[in-house]
Each structure stands twice: as structure tokens, then as C-alpha cells.
Amino acid sequence: MRWAETLEDLLASNATPGTETHGGRSAADLLLDPDRLMRPERLGALAPSRMSASRSLVNKMITEKWSVELASLDIDASARGRAIYRICAGAWTFSFVAYSFEPVLEGRTGRIIGQNWDMAGSLVEGEISDADVETTAVELPKLYAGRATPGTLVWCRSNRSLRLFDHVVDRLADGVQPDLDELWGVGYLMRNTGLDGNGTFGTRSFLALEADHPLRVPYHAQMLAAYLMREFSVDLVEHMARLRNPGAPRLAPELRRCLGLGNGSALGLVFFTNTHPVLIDRWLSLRQRAMVRAAGLPLDDGRGYGDHLAGVLARALRFYAEDPFTYLAFEDPGCITSDLQCALDDLARLRTDVPTAVAGDLLSRLDGVVSAEAWEVVAAALLELIPDQVDELTADAAVHEILQGAPGATVAQMRTLLSTEYAWALRIDMDAPGARAYVWYKSRDAEEPRRGPADEVPDGRNWALDLPGDLQRLDRALAGAPAGETMARFLATRPELRGIAERAQGLGGTLYHSPHMNMLDEAFRPVHIVRFMNAAFHGLDRTVDSQDRNVLGLLFQGAPTRDELESAQEWAYPAKPAGKAKGTAQ
Amino acid sequence: MNATIDVSLRELKFTVGRALHAAGVAAGAVNPVRDLLVDAQALGHDALAELHRSLPQLPAHHGAIRVSRLNGHLSIDGLGQPAFLIAPAVLDLGVAEAAGHGGAVVEVSNCTGPGMLAALAGRAHLHGLDVSVLAGSGRGVTTTVGQQPGRAWTNGTTAPGALLLFSAGDRAAGPPTPRDAAGGHIARLLADGSRVDADLWWAVYDISNGALTPDSILSRQHAGSSVLDEFGQIVGEIGEDDDYPQIQAMSRTARLAEPTNN
Numbered sequence: 001m002r003w004a005e006t007l008e009d010l011l012a013s014n015a016t017p018g019t020e021t022h023g024g025r026s027a028a029d030l031l032l033d034p035d036r037l038m039r040p041e042r043l044g045a046l047a048p049s050r051m052s053a054s055r056s057l058v059n060k061m062i063t064e065k066w067s068v069e070l071a072s073l074d075i076d077a078s079a080r081g082r083a084i085y086r087i088c089a090g091a092w093t094f095s096f097v098a099y100s101f102e103p104v105l106e107g108r109t110g111r112i113i114g115q116n117w118d119m120a121g122s123l124v125e126g127e128i129s130d131a132d133v134e135t136t137a138v139e140l141p142k143l144y145a146g147r148a149t150p151g152t153l154v155w156c157r158s159n160r161s162l163r164l165f166d167h168v169v170d171r172l173a174d175g176v177q178p179d180l181d182e183l184w185g186v187g188y189l190m191r192n193t194g195l196d197g198n199g200t201f202g203t204r205s206f207l208a209l210e211a212d213h214p215l216r217v218p219y220h221a222q223m224l225a226a227y228l229m230r231e232f233s234v235d236l237v238e239h240m241a242r243l244r245n246p247g248a249p250r251l252a253p254e255l256r257r258c259l260g261l262g263n264g265s266a267l268g269l270v271f272f273t274n275t276h277p278v279l280i281d282r283w284l285s286l287r288q289r290a291m292v293r294a295a296g297l298p299l300d301d302g303r304g305y306g307d308h309l310a311g312v313l314a315r316a317l318r319f320y321a322e323d324p325f326t327y328l329a330f331e332d333p334g335c336i337t338s339d340l341q342c343a344l345d346d347l348a349r350l351r352t353d354v355p356t357a358v359a360g361d362l363l364s365r366l367d368g369v370v371s372a373e374a375w376e377v378v379a380a381a382l383l384e385l386i387p388d389q390v391d392e393l394t395a396d397a398a399v400h401e402i403l404q405g406a407p408g409a410t411v412a413q414m415r416t417l418l419s420t421e422y423a424w425a426l427r428i429d430m431d432a433p434g435a436r437a438y439v440w441y442k443s444r445d446a447e448e449p450r451r452g453p454a455d456e457v458p459d460g461r462n463w464a465l466d467l468p469g470d471l472q473r474l475d476r477a478l479a480g481a482p483a484g485e486t487m488a489r490f491l492a493t494r495p496e497l498r499g500i501a502e503r504a505q506g507l508g509g510t511l512y513h514s515p516h517m518n519m520l521d522e523a524f525r526p527v528h529i530v531r532f533m534n535a536a537f538h539g540l541d542r543t544v545d546s547q548d549r550n551v552l553g554l555l556f557q558g559a560p561t562r563d564e565l566e567s568a569q570e571w572a573y574p575a576k577p578a579g580k581a582k583g584t585a586q
Numbered sequence: 587m588n589a590t591i592d593v594s595l596r597e598l599k600f601t602v603g604r605a606l607h608a609a610g611v612a613a614g615a616v617n618p619v620r621d622l623l624v625d626a627q628a629l630g631h632d633a634l635a636e637l638h639r640s641l642p643q644l645p646a647h648h649g650a651i652r653v654s655r656l657n658g659h660l661s662i663d664g665l666g667q668p669a670f671l672i673a674p675a676v677l678d679l680g681v682a683e684a685a686g687h688g689g690a691v692v693e694v695s696n697c698t699g700p701g702m703l704a705a706l707a708g709r710a711h712l713h714g715l716d717v718s719v720l721a722g723s724g725r726g727v728t729t730t731v732g733q734q735p736g737r738a739w740t741n742g743t744t745a746p747g748a749l750l751l752f753s754a755g756d757r758a759a760g761p762p763t764p765r766d767a768a769g770g771h772i773a774r775l776l777a778d779g780s781r782v783d784a785d786l787w788w789a790v791y792d793i794s795n796g797a798l799t800p801d802s803i804l805s806r807q808h809a810g811s812s813v814l815d816e817f818g819q820i821v822g823e824i825g826e827d828d829d830y831p832q833i834q835a836m837s838r839t840a841r842l843a844e845p846t847n848n
Contacts, residue, residue, distance in 0.1 A: 147591070199596030208776035267809055402621075404712055407678035408685040443809075445801040450808035457808070460799040461607060470614065488678035495649035496612035498674055550810065 024367055027295040027360025031288050031379065034511040035424065043515055043536070044330070044528030045372040048572070049380035050387060051287045052539025053219035054226065055572060056394045058559045061227075063391070064090060064214070068228070068562035070235060071095075077243050078102045079118070082137075083235060084128070085228055089214040094153075095128035096121060096228040099137055100236060103160060117157040117193065119232065123225040125151040125204075139201075143446065147202040153215065154197040154225040158190040158233075161262060165189050165237060172241035172248045183255055184576050185324045187542060187554045190233035191262030195222040207398065218279060218397050219538065223555070230261040230556050254577040257564070260557030263540055266550045267440070267449040269533040270519065270526050274465035277503070277513035278401045283537065284512035286393045293389060294382035295360025299351050305385050306351050309359060312381040312573075313344050319541075319573035320377075329527050329545045331373040339374030342366070359385065384570070403506030405498070407488035411481045414490075414501065417508055418475050424516045426475060428468040437522035440464035451526065451549065468518050470500040527551060591787050592779040595772070598624050601787075601794045602637060608796035609644040611671070618674035619649070626670065626705030627780050628771040633670065634782055636699050638790055640668040643698075651675050656693065664697030664747075670705075672697060676750065677706045681713045684752040695747035703748050708771055710752060714759030718751040 025033075036042060048055065060066075066089045075081030085096040104116040122128075122136045132149040139146035140155055148155060164178075164186040171178040197203045198221075206221065215221040234256050241248035250256075273280055299306035317340040323333035346365055350357045359382055366375055383390045409417075418426065429435060440451050441460035452460070474497050481490050487505075491498045507513045515529055526549045534540040540553030558574025560567075593601075603620040611619060626633035649671045652663040660679055664672045676694055683690035694703060707717045799805065 199594030202592065202594060202597070202779070205595055205776040208773065402712070403617075404709075405618075405678065408682040441799045441808075443801050443805060444795055444798040447798060448809055450799075450805060452805065452808035456804055457799065461797050486682045488675075488682035489653065491678055492653050492675045493650045495618075495675060496614040498678075499614040499617045502618060 024364055027363040028292045030363055030367055031291050031295065032511075035516070037284070037288070038512060038514070038516045040515050040517045040525070040528040040532075042372060043532035044530075045376050046532055046536035047373070047376045047380040048535050048539040048541055049287070050383040050390045050572075051283070051290065051394050052535075053217070053537060054223045054539035054555050054559075056217065056391065056539075057220045057223040057227065058556065058568075058571070059387075059391060060214070060217075060220070061089075061565055062560065062568045066090075066214075066565060068231065068565065070231075070562075073235060073239060075100050075236065075239055077240075079236070079240065082133070083232055084133070085231065086127070087224070087228075091212075092214050093126055094224070095124045095126065096225065096232075097124070097128060097133055097136060098229070098232040098236075099140070118160045119190065119229070119236075120155070120157040121225060121229060121232070122148070122152055123154040123156070123197075123221065123228065124149070125153065143196075143201065152197075152201075152203045153221045154195055154203065155201055156192065156195045156222075156225045156229060158192045158229050158261070160190050160233075161186050161188055165233075168237045168251070169240045169244070172238060172251065173244040175245065175247065175249065177249070177252050177255060180255070180577060183259060184322075186262075187258075187557055188230075188233070188260050188262035189237055190229060191264060191552075192226055192229060192555070193264060195225055197221055197225075207400070216398060217395055218283070223538070226261050226263075226555050227559070230259070230559075231562055233261065234259065234561070252577075253561070253564070256561050257558060258574055258577055260541070260554035260559070262552065263534070263538075263555050264550065264552050265530055265534050267451055267526055267530070270529045271440075271449055271463065272533060273515060273529055276401060277507055278399050278403070278510075279397075281507065281510045281513035282399045283397055285510070286397060287383075287536075288512070290386065290390050290393050291379055291382050292360075294385045295358065295363060297359050297385055299347075299357050299359060299361075300355060305359060306347070308385055309362075309381060310344060310347055312384045313340055313347065313378065315573040315575075316340055316377050316381060317344065318575055322576045323542065325542050325544050327544060329525060329548060330531065330543065331371050335371055336374045336377065339370035340377060342370055343374065343378050384572075403502050405487065405502035406505045406508070407486060407491070409487050409505065410483065411478050411485045411487065411490055412483035414487055414505070415475065415478050415483075417504060418471060418478075421508065422467075422471050422504065425468040425471045428472075428518050430469045430472060430518070434522035435518060436469075436520045438464070438520050438524075440519065462520075464519050465514075466518075466520060467500075467514055469520075471504065473497065474500050474504070589784040590781050591784040592781050593787060594779050595624065595628075595775045598627060598634075598775070598780060601791050602634070604794035604797040605637060605641065605790050606644070608793055609641045611644055612648070615649050615674075619671055621709070622673045622677075622702070622705055623670055624775070625708035625771065626702050627782075628775040629705050629708060631702060631705060633702065633705070634786055634790055636668070636670065636702055638786060638793075640670070640699065641793060643668065644671070647671055649675070653679065659691035659693065661693045661695070663695055666696055667698070668702070669694070669697040669700045669748075670702040673703055673706055676703060677709055680706070680717070680750060680752040681710065681715065684713075684715055684754075688754065690750075690752040692750045692752065693747060694750065697747065700748040703750060706750070711755055711757055711770070712759070714755055714757055715752050716755040718753070720749040720751065 030036065050056065066087065069086045071084045071086045073083040075083065079100050079102050081100050083098040087094040087096065098119055098121045100119050101117060103118050120140050122140060124132065135149050139148065164182060167182055168178045168189065199205045209216045215224060234251055238250050297305045317337055320333045320340060321337045343362065343366055347362050350361055350365065354361065363379060366378060437453060438451055439454050439457040439460050439462045441457055441463055442449055477494055477497060487501060491501060517524060527545045530549065530551045531543050531545065534551050534553055535543050540555055541557055543551050543553040545551050558571045560571060599620060602623050603616055606616045606619055607613065623633040623637055647667040649667065651665060651672050654661045660683055662676060662679065676692060680690050680692045683692065694700060704719045710717045
């Protein structure tokens with residue numbers, strides 16, 4: 001198949017992808033087929049993995065022996081004040097300032113249009129000066145009208161979990177640990193409501209980061225800020241308890257570790273996929289490529305891959321079995337648990353029946369047998385077999401995102417490109433009822449991404465990426481032009497088609513840049529793309545959906561806390577702590 | 587001296603792009619024009635000022651040009667449009683012409699602010715080409731591009747158009763790589779931002795906001811999962827905290843922002 005050849009050319013690997021097809025498709029075929037992978041429902045099913053930004057950052061922190069220190073904390077009984085963290089990453093030092101505010105219930109929202117946050121933070125290169133701490137305190141609340149101080153990488157903000165935060169403070173102040181079920185049922189003390197960097201508000205552009213900069217990998221800077229918000233949330237809760245009772249205990253390490261950082265995301269991530277096709281393609285190509293490499297590993301050649309895979313799947317199974325949340329658009333965790341048990345059973349059979357089996361054979365056998373989400377958990381587990389290679393690929397994810405046209409190409413060549421790479425888009429009937437039901441727009445109020453029925457947004461500029469519509473318009477116009485005419489000549493009189501022509505040409509030959517979707521259609525469900533970015537790209541677990549457009553989830557659940565970085569091992573798929581189901585006296 | 591502000595590449599792209607949208611430039615034409623203006627700003631031209639000056643005339647233009655061959659080289663009639671609006675077409679034609687001949691000479695006439703064409707060097711570099719821009723009365727330009735009245739250059743001289751020479755550069759043609767961001771004008775913009783007149787920046791910024799949609803009670807229901815009161819003010823959030831007594835109480839007295847689109 002063409003896509004397999006394209007990527008296998010890039011593999012430069014001696015590994016042999018899964019070959020046992022059982023009359024079905026090979027693992028490489030299943031992993032690399034863009035018509036399968038790029039459907040929104042499939043993208044939404046992709047599981048967090050070692051390549052996800054949050055996981056790869058923490059693994060880097062562990063491997064490179066980063067240290068995180070709480071340098072100062074000056075917060076009063078109403079929660080107003082500041083904390084400063086110092087992060088040492090090899091020869092680099094970073095500062096994180098957390099500004100804490102007294103919670104205000106009125107007008108409380110995680111949306112960017114909100115004005116009241118329980119904390120805001122700034123991740124800065126080097127040791128932050130007192131003057132910059134003061135300047136940031138003034139500038140950060142202004143958001144788009146504010147200016148970050150030099151060396152700032154990320155501005156962030158978060159709100160407390162109303163349910164859990166006070167419960168934990170109360171329990172610790174009473175001298176006991178919080179209720180485990182309460183902790184496990186929420187999963188976080190604070191919820192991220194915004195991570196902004198890469199030039200926003202005057203922060204540093206990530207492509208300009210130095211070659212040895214520890215945060216060069218896309219989203220590592222934002223994820224470090226998120227990790228530090230998680231640290232701050234626990235430090236704050238312990239501090240608030242100590243202000244009430246100087247003898248209050250610290251949160252038990254196993255409870256602290258099982259808490260993540262909450263995260264709420266929505267439509268903005270759909271815009272992100274639209275405007276970063278080069279990055280999306282690069283990241284997905286590396287991910288799927290790595291999976292194909294791992295799929296070729298023999299299960300039982302003495303190197304322990306079969307046992308390792310079984311171990312990861314067993315941890316994943318327990319993780320889903322202990323999932324306390326309810327999902328709407330996504331697979332029920334009980335079903336995923338059953339499917340993972342099926343995968344484990346099948347893995348055992350495979351190892352018995354086929355001594356020469358490779359890891360990818362399991363994927364072939366499970367195709368069509370288990371749910372898409374469970375299949376993708378198994379695929380993600382393969383990456384744990386080649387951790388060093390995955391980490392190496394992840395470090396190579398930064399790209400220049402310029403889309404360059406090919407003005408010397410002929411009209412005929414352009415049409416060939418469209419028919420071969422965009423057959424899915426040319427097939428969509430954009431005149432069908434409901435095909436243009438929605439308008440995607442940005443509010444003038446803090447640029448919040450929104451999506452509404454076309455008749456409810458009569459004056460709204462449509463910021464949707466109408467890929468099917470644009471490509472069809474281009475194809476129709478090309479059909480009326482001389483086949484041998486250059487695109488330069490063609491576009492000289494049709495400049496309104498230059499954007500889509502350059503996009504198609506600039507992405508030519510790549511396979512994973514754009515979800516195969518009509519995002520204007522009444523049947524389109526944004527939540528799949530939001531989850532793709534949240535789960536697969538960022539690494540969120542427990543991605544609870546609502547209203548087909550919002551996803552809440554957990555970052556860093558089970559990740560080592562700053563006190564554990566030095567000795568941490570594999571941490572994905574954490575188990576629910578045992579033995580502290582109710583508050584326990586110290 | 588006026589106050590200045592350092593803006594990032596990202597901010598420049600967003601603001602310039604939205605300003606072009608707000609000015610009525612066709613959606614499909616915006617990004618190439620935006621990128622040219624960003625390149626121009628990075629190369630030291632006052633592209634933001636040129637954009638601001640030209641915004642009122644943009645709604646009347648489409649960006650299309652007239653192409654002919656004159657004395658063996660390409661001649662482009664800009665039809666009186668701002669040079670930055672037609673620059674992507676000029677680049678395309680120069681690159682396509684150079685591909686067949688190893689180099690190209692392109693005359694551009696009848697455009698305003700032709701100094702912006704110098705910014706084509708940024709993109710031409712990625713195609714493996716250097717661009718030299720000759721302008722004014724020298725080197726035969728006026729003999730072939732003299733039909734239109736002279737127009738003001740951004741550098742203060744007067745000329746009717748420009749003569750562009752596309753020639754092989756020191757970079758092989760090919761898609762951009764991270765290395766392209768490590769050197770050159772975009773690298774400087776990424777590292778240091780662009781220092782611009784603050785009043786000018788906020789003037790263009792305000793114009794760019796015209797591409798965004800005014801807020802309304804209905805509009806606020808097109809995102810999030812908020813509890814709104816009768817005035818459209820957010821009083822709470824449906825989500826992990828929806829069992830919190832105070833939010834529940836507010837929910838009973840407020841209108842739940844049920845999505846109307848799902």
C-alpha cells in the first residue's frame with residue numbers, strides 16, 4: 001500500500017512489521033492507513049502514550065534528573081499570596097511563580113472569558129527577579145492586553161476543585177488524611193483553565209528556543225507549567241491546613257501521587273488541529289512509525305517483549321477497571337476493561353500457538369474484535385517496548401510550519417494531487433441538507449472559540465476550515481483551466497484559491513495532517529478532535545466528555561511528585577492506592 | 587519619540603491576518619498576503635504602517651493581476667492594488683519562470699507601495715532563489731513600466747513600479763525545515779520579536795478585532811458548559827463541580843446554558 005511504503009521508507013529500521021494477518025490486515029496496514037486513522041472518531045479513540053507531551057516531559061525529567069524546589073511560599077489564610085518554584089534542568093534553571101487568589105464563586109468559569117481564577121502562574125527562564133514578579137502580577141490578569149516579561153515561556157491559570165479542595169484542607173486540618181474515594185472520584189485539587197505561550201502575550205516563541213533548551217519539544221513548556229500547577233495545588237492545600245492547625249500532616253505520598261491536574265478543553269483544540277497541519281502530521285507520523293517498529297518485535301525471542309507487553313496491558317486493565325467516571329461519547333471503561341482482558345487472553349494464546357509471533361500480530365487479531373479505544377490502548381502499549389527509541393523520536397517533533405506552494409506545477413498535476421490525496425474530501429456532498437449547518441467563530445470577548453447554528457450567527461465570520469468545500473471549489477476551477485498551465489498563471493487571476501492550493505501542495509506527500517471531516521456538518525461531533533488533542537497529544541487520562549464539545553480530564557495522575565523524581569520508574573496507568581479508603585488518623 | 591512595543595511572530599501573524607479578513611480580503615487569499623507582510627516586517631520594512639495605510643482601499647481589490655510577456659520577460663500589471671496584496675502572485679510567477687530558465691526577470695507596474703516587493707526575498711529563499719529588486723528610473727525600468735503615473739514609494743522616492751531579478755540562491759529548493767527558522771529574518775523575529783510603534787500596533791489590533799464576533803447571551807451558549815443568569819452572566823459551571831451545593835442552588839435560579847447545537 002502506498003502509505004505503508006511511504007512511511008516504511010522513512011523507518012530505516014530492520015524491524016519487520018506484524019505479518020500474521022489471519023485473513024485480515026497487517027498491523028502496519030492498520031496503523032498507517034490514513035483513511036482509517038484520520039477519521040475524527042478514530043483520532044478521538046487514540047490513547048495517551050509515551051509520546052504524549054505530558055508523559056514524555058515527565059520521562060525526560062526523570063531521565064535527565066531534573067529537580068524542582070519550592071523556593072518560597074507566602075500565602076495568607078484567605079489564600080492570597082505567592083509561591084515561587086525553582087526548576088533545575090541540567091545547566092538550565094527556570095522559575096515558576098504561582099499567584100494565589102481568594103476564591104470567588106460568582107462568575108466562576110474555566111472559560112477564557114472568565115475573570116476570576118484561584119491561581120495564575122508564569123514559567124520563566126532563569127531566576128526571576130523581584131521586579132519581574134511584580135510586573136507579571138500586574139500584566140498577567142490582563143491576558144491579551146498584557147505583556148510578559150523577557151524570558152517568559154508560559155502564562156497559566158487554574159481553579160480549585162470545589163468538591164475536593166475544601167475536603168482535603170478540612171481533613172488535614174483535623175489531623176487525618178482525606179477520604180480516598182473522594183480523591184479518586186475527582187482526581188485533582190486544581191483544574192487548568194489556560195496555558196498560553198509560544199509568542200502569546202509576548203512570551204518566547206518556541207521555535208526560537210536554543211538547541212540545548214530543555215523545553216524545545218512541542219508542548220513541553222506548557223506541560224512543565226501544568227506539572228508545577230499540580231505541585232502548587234498540593235502545596236497550597238497543605239499550607240491552608242497548616243494555617244488552621246500547625247500540626248496538620250502532609251498529604252500522604254501515595255495520595256499526593258494519585259492526584260493529577262484537572263484540565264478542561266473545548267473547541268479551541270479543533271482550531272489548533274486546523275492551523276497546525278505540519279505539526280500534527282509530524283507528530284502522528286512519528287507516533288505511528290514508532291508503533292510499526294514495535295509491532296515487529298518478537299514476543300518470545302528471549303528479550304522479554306512478550307512479558308513486558310503483558311505487564312503493561314495488565315496495568316492498563318486495572319486502570320480502566322478502577323475508572324470512577326461516566327462517559328457519553330466515549331467507550332464505557334467497563335467495556336474497555338473486558339476488551340483488554342480479551343487482549344491479554346489472546347496475547348497468551350498467541351505466544352503459545354505461534355512461537356515466532358511478533359507484537360503486531362496481536363493488533364491484527366484484535367482488529368474488529370475489540371472496541372477502537374481498547375485497540376488503541378494496546379497499540380499505545382507497544383511503545384513501552386521501545387522507550388529509548390520513542391523518546392528519541394519525540395525529541396525530533398519540532399517542525400517549521402510554513403506551507404510552501406509549488407507554483408511551477410501544472411493544473412493537471414494539481415488535479416492529480418487532489419484526486420489522490422483528497423478523495424475523501426472530494427466525495428463529500430457539501431450541498432446536502434445540513435452540510436453547512438454550523439458557523440465556527442471567535443468571540444470578541446477574549447477570543448473564545450465558539451460554534452453555533454448558522455442562523456444564530458448571521459454576522460459571524462466563519463473561521464472553520466472548510467477543507468472539503470475549499471478543495472472542491474479549487475478542483476472545479478482547475479477543471480476549467482488548461483491542463484498545462486502553471487499554478488502560478490492559474491492563481492494570478494484566482495488569488496482567492498491560493499491559500500487552499502498552497503496548503504494542499506505544501507502538505508503534498510504527507511498523510512496525517514488533516515482530520516477527514518466536514519466540521520460544518522450538523523452531524524460532526526467536535527469532541528472527538530478535542531479528545532484526540534487532549535488524550536493522544538497532551539496525554540490526559542479520564543477524558544470525560546460533555547455536550548459533544550467539552551472534555552475534562554487529568555494530567556499527571558500517577559506521575560512522580562517533585563520529591564520522587566529522582567527514584568521514579570514507570571508511572572503510567574496508576575493503581576488506586578490501597579488501604580486508606582477513609583480518613584486515617586496520623 | 588513614540589512608545590514602542592515588541593510583538594512576537596505569533597502576534598504579528600494573528601493581528602495582520604485578522605486585519606486583512608476584517609478589511610474584506612478574500613478568506614482564501616489572506617494567509618499568503620499575511621505571510622508576505624510578516625516577512626516584510628521581519629526584513630525591516632514598515633509593513634505594519636503600509637498595511638494600516640492601505641486598509642481603506644483593500645475592499646475595492648481582489649488581488650488578481652494581469653500578466654503579459656514583454657521583451658522576453660514577464661510583465662505584471664498590478665491594476666492599481668497595494669504591492670503586498672499582489673506580491674504572492676509575483677512570487678509564484680517569478681519562481682515558475684525561474685524554474686524553466688534558471689532565473690527570471692519580472693516587471694511589476696501599477697501598484698502602490700512597491701517597496702514591499704523586496705520582502706519576496708524571504709519566501710523566494712525557500713524556493714532556492716535570491717531576489718533583487720530594482721526600482722525607479724534606473725536600469726531600463728521606466729522604459730517598460732511607464733504607463734501609469736508614478737506612485738509614492740515607502741522609502742520616499744517616486745517610481746512607477748519595480749523590476750525583480752530572480753536568480754539561483756545558496757539554498758537548495760525544498761520544504762521549510764526547523765533549520766530555516768534557525769537563521770535569517772524569521773529567526774530574528776522569533777528570537778526578538780518586532781519592535782513597532784505602540785499606537786500603530788494597537789490601531790491595527792483594534793481593526794483586527796473586527797474579524798471577531800461581538801459577544802451576546804446567545805453567543806455565550808455556543809461554547810463551554812456554563813450556568814447563565816437572565817442577563818447572560820455566568821454564575822457557575824456545569825462539570826466536576828455540579829454537585830456542589832452552592833452551584834446547584836444557583837442552577838435552580840439561573841438558566842442552564844443548554845447547547846442548542848448538539
